[in-house]
Amino acid sequence: MNYRHAFHAGNFADLVKHATLTLLLEALRTDPSPLTIVDTHAGAGGYDLDGELARRTGEAAQGIFRLMAADDAPVAFDTLKAAIRAGNPGGGVRFYPGSPSLISTGLRRGDRYVACELRDDDATLLGQTLAPFPGATALQSDGFEVARREAGKGGRLFILIDPPFERGDDYARIAETMAAALLLDPDACIAVWLPLKDLETFDAFLRAVEPAGADMLVAESRLKPLTDPMKMNGCAMVIANAPAGLESSLTDVCLWVARRLGEPGGKGDVWRTGP
Numbered sequence: 376m377n378y379r380h381a382f383h384a385g386n387f388a389d390l391v392k393h394a395t396l397t398l399l400l401e402a403l404r405t406d407p408s409p410l411t412i413v414d415t416h417a418g419a420g421g422y423d424l425d426g427e428l429a430r431r432t433g434e435a436a437q438g439i440f441r442l443m444a445a446d447d448a449p450v451a452f453d454t455l456k457a458a459i460r461a462g463n464p465g466g467g468v469r470f471y472p473g474s475p476s477l478i479s480t481g482l483r484r485g486d487r488y489v490a491c492e493l494r495d496d497d498a499t500l501l502g503q504t505l506a507p508f509p510g511a512t513a514l515q516s517d518g519f520e521v522a523r524r525e526a527g528k529g530g531r532l533f534i535l536i537d538p539p540f541e542r543g544d545d546y547a548r549i550a551e552t553m554a555a556a557l558l559l560d561p562d563a564c565i566a567v568w569l570p571l572k573d574l575e576t577f578d579a580f581l582r583a584v585e586p587a588g589a590d591m592l593v594a595e596s597r598l599k600p601l602t603d604p605m606k607m608n609g610c611a612m613v614i615a616n617a618p619a620g621l622e623s624s625l626t627d628v629c630l631w632v633a634r635r636l637g638e639p640g641g642k643g644d645v646w647r648t649g650p
């Protein structure tokens with residue numbers, strides 16, 4: 376496994392993923408009953424954008440730095456922006472929260488958060504990030520397997536699936552995991568982050584998850600036309616059993632990222648699969 380999220384923290388794709396994550400969590404928390412959250416691919420927890428790895432790519436310059444400086448960002452980004460401000464009390468944008476930081480800071484009494492990371496270095500950092508939160512557990516385990524296991528336990532469930540896509544079978548494993556989890560828990564909310572390279576791969580994935588039977592909400596942000604399949608031309612969130620009422624906020628997020636951070640010809644769109 377070569378992928379380290381520190382190289383990419385705070386890029387445009389993180390903005391789409393993490394704004395969507397905050398919107399989903401807010402909607403799921405309108406129900407007072409306890410929620411179990413499984414983060415199948417958690418990474419280190421949070422990132423130092425002044426660190427060597429982040430500075431080597433500079434991707435945050437075209438992501439979170441632009442968002443925090445913008446005066447036209449939609450309110451759908453407000454919770455993510457508030458998390459950045461909370462993590463940087465002296466001002467500036469040095470520390471960027473990963474999904475574990477965004478999830479663990481909002482845990483309520485009775486909620487559980489299970490975060491999975493396979494790499495030794497990032498698993499150690501993840502454990503440190505989650506240590507202050509009694510409801511959170513860091514596991515150095517395969518996130519796909521943990522998601523299936525948790526789906527059989529009952530109670531309200533939210534699964535975030537955010538693989539690095541460096542293995543040929545990541546798409547297949549996502550589809551298998553969604554199908555298995557939804558079989559055990561048809562109401563589980565499952566959010567998947569995907570890179571958008573070419574339409575064939577994206578369509579094939581949507582067809583692969585169709586048999587899982589759930590209604591899928593798709594939020595996509597294309598920063599340029601999908602003409603070069605070797606590049607990440609955009610990204611998408613595919614959400615099974617999304618809470619009602621998120622379409623408009625997700626559209627605002629996807630459009631802002633595409634228009635402000637993309638090239639002419641980019642687009643943002645939110646739609647549902649199925650009939």
Ligand SMILES: C[S@@+](CC[C@H](N)C(=O)[O-])C[C@H]1O[C@@H](n2cnc3c(N)ncnc32)[C@H](O)[C@@H]1O
Binds near residue numbers: 419473
């Ligand atoms: C895209 S990063 C995660 C970023 C994180 N979700 C966030 O938003 O802050 C993907 C991570 O998954 C880890 N990983 C890869 N395969 C895994 C697996 N089967 N189970 C758990 N973690 C895995 C990688 O080491 C990497 O740190």
